[in-house]
Amino acid sequence: EIVLTQSPGTLSLSPGERATLSCRASQSVGRNYLAWYQQKPGQAPRLLIDDASRRATGIPDRFSGSGSGTDFTLTISGLEPEDFAVYYCQQCASSPLTFGGGTKVEIK
Amino acid sequence: EVHLVESGGGLVQPGGSLRLSCAASGFSFSSFWMNWVRQAPGKGLEWVANIKQDGSEKNYVDSVKDRFTISRHSAENSLYLQMNSLRAEDTAVYYCGGGPGWSIDWWGQGTPVTVSS
Numbered sequence: 270e271i272v273l274t275q276s277p278g279t280l281s282l283s284p285g286e287r288a289t290l291s292c293r294a295s296q297s298v299g300r301n302y303l304a305w306y307q308q309k310p311g312q313a314p315r316l317l318i319d320d321a322s323r324r325a326t327g328i329p330d331r332f333s334g335s336g337s338g339t340d341f342t343l344t345i346s347g348l349e350p351e352d353f354a355v356y357y358c359q360q361c362a363s364s365p366l367t368f369g370g371g372t373k374v375e376i377k
Numbered sequence: 378e379v380h381l382v383e384s385g386g387g388l389v390q391p392g393g394s395l396r397l398s399c400a401a402s403g404f405s406f407s408s409f410w411m412n413w414v415r416q417a418p419g420k421g422l423e424w425v426a427n428i429k430q431d432g433s434e435k436n437y438v439d440s441v442k443d444r445f446t447i448s449r450h451s452a453e454n455s456l457y458l459q460m461n462s463l464r465a466e467d468t469a470v471y472y473c474g475g476g477p478g479w480s481i482d483w484w485g486q487g488t489p490v491t492v493s494s
Contacts, residue, residue, distance in 0.1 A: 270439075304480035306422075313472055313484040314414075314422065325482065357422055361479035364436040366412075366424040 271296055271360045275369035281377040288345040290372045292358035297338045302362035305334055305343045308371075309354045318343065319361075348374070379403040379483045383473050386488030393463050393492070399456040399473030399485055407431075407451040409477055413458045415469035416487075425471070426458065427479065440466075463492045 272295040282288055292303065301321035306314040316325040318334035321341055331346040345352055353376050358369040385397040397413070413425040426437045426447040435447050446459040456473050470489050476482035 302479070306481075308422075313474075313486055314481075315484070316476075316480060316482050319478070319480040319482075359422075359424070359480065364427075365438045366427070366436075366479060368422040368424060371421045 270365055271298065271363060271367055273358055273360055273367055273369035275356075275358060275372050277372060278370070279373045279375060281375050282348055283377045284348050284350055286348055288343075288348055288352070288374055290343040290345075290356055290374075292336075292341040292343070292369050294339040294341075294360055298360045298362040301337055302360060303334075303336070303341050304359045304361055305332075306357045306359065307352075307354050308357065314357065317356075345374075381473050381475070381483055381485035383471065383485045383488035386471060386490045388491045388493065389463055390494050391464060391492055394459070394461045395463065395490060397458040397460065397471055397473075397488060397490075401454045401456065401473075401475070404475075404483070406449075406454040406475075409475045410479060411447075411449055411456045411473065411475040412481055413447060413456075414472045414474060414481065414484075415467075415490075416472070417466075417469045420469075423469070428456070460490070463490075465492050468492050 274293045276291045303321045305318040308314040322334045380402045382400045412427040428447045444462045448457045470487040472487045474481035474484040
């Protein structure tokens with residue numbers, strides 16, 4: 270099973286600041302089979318990024334993904350009020366599919 | 378517009394059974410992988426199971442193997458999760474979701490399952 274470790278657990282930032290979220294895999298996820306999701310309280314998750322760097326339909330370009338192999342990053346270039354949420358990475362390379370523990374981006 | 382609606386959740390005693398359903402519309406259901414993902418109260422996301430477009434491949438997280446069964450009925454655009462021998466640790470909101478690959482492009486709003494005596 271591929272274990273995903275997200276850091277930091279919580280990120281305290283102000284609107285307009287840049288957020289950098291990390292996701293590290295215990296083994297390579299192959300050809301960048303990594304996705305990022307956003308979840309707000311009381312809502313279902315929403316796909317932001319798949320294939321490590323491809324924005325899903327309708328996702329603003331302030332969200333970007335990068336990385337390969339075992340180290341991946343989600344960057345939010347300038348936080349908007351609606352971006353304060355929990356973010357999860359997920360590996361899609363092998364079963365069982367696994368999620369990271371999440372990073373909460375909160376208002377400072 | 379893609380629409381996924383889960384149903385069938387509720388309160389069940391330990392050792393009991395539940396069958397979750399997910400009704401899909403607005404996309405070509407038979408063309409996509411479908412998944413169940415759960416979230417225990419105050420916790421993160423846990424993938425539970427997925428099923429290939431034609432039902433020929435099914436995968437499960439170890440903790441539910443031999444207890445849960447995922448299935449789909451393409452003619453009805455429906456996904457199911459039969460849950461047997463339920464335990465307290467199965468208490469969660471259960472989401473159905475799907476996409477062309479193993480990432481989950483579309484999600485339902487979830488159905489809560491509580492396992493308690």
